[in-house]
Amino acid sequence: MSEEEVVVLNFWPSMFGARVIMALEEKEIKFEYKEEDVFGHKTDLLLQMNPVHKKIPVLIHNGKPVCESNIILEYIDDVWKEDKTLRLLPSDPYQKAQCRFWGDLIDKKW
Numbered sequence: 001m002s003e004e005e006v007v008v009l010n011f012w013p014s015m016f017g018a019r020v021i022m023a024l025e026e027k028e029i030k031f032e033y034k035e036e037d038v039f040g041h042k043t044d045l046l047l048q049m050n051p052v053h054k055k056i057p058v059l060i061h062n063g064k065p066v067c068e069s070n071i072i073l074e075y076i077d078d079v080w081k082e083d084k085t086l087r088l089l090p091s092d093p094y095q096k097a098q099c100r101f102w103g104d105l106i107d108k109k110w
């Protein structure tokens with residue numbers, strides 16, 4: 001794909017943000033990184049892109065925001081799938097469920 005504009009709003013210690021960065025890097029998707037000071041001053045861009053939760057990470061794809069790290073990962077896998085890039089989740093339903101289990105555990109217990 002060409003002419004894709006991908007921006008990530010993140011806060012460097014965030015494991016939720018790390019999840020998104022790792023997915024983009026694994027798939028070799030170019031992106032612009034914007035650091036947010038989420039526990040200090042939130043930028044207007046963050047408030048505008050994630051008005052519900054006002055949290056990072058936010059993926060902004062061609063001007064449109066996607067919020068919530070797991071939803072962002074699904075979006076990335078849905079959008080960048082045609083060019084033989086690796087899949088983030090296995091196609092086998094049981095293996096996919098296992099991956100989701102571990103991701104969910106991190107969300108709930110971290």
Ligand SMILES: N[C@@H](CCC(=O)N[C@@H](CS)C(=O)NCC(=O)O)C(=O)O
Nearest residue numbers: 014016038054055056057068069070
């Ligand atoms: N469920 C969210 C959690 C995101 C989250 O908790 N982000 C934190 C940083 S690690 C944040 O932006 N906190 C700012 C705040 O709570 O105001 C996701 O998976 O993306």
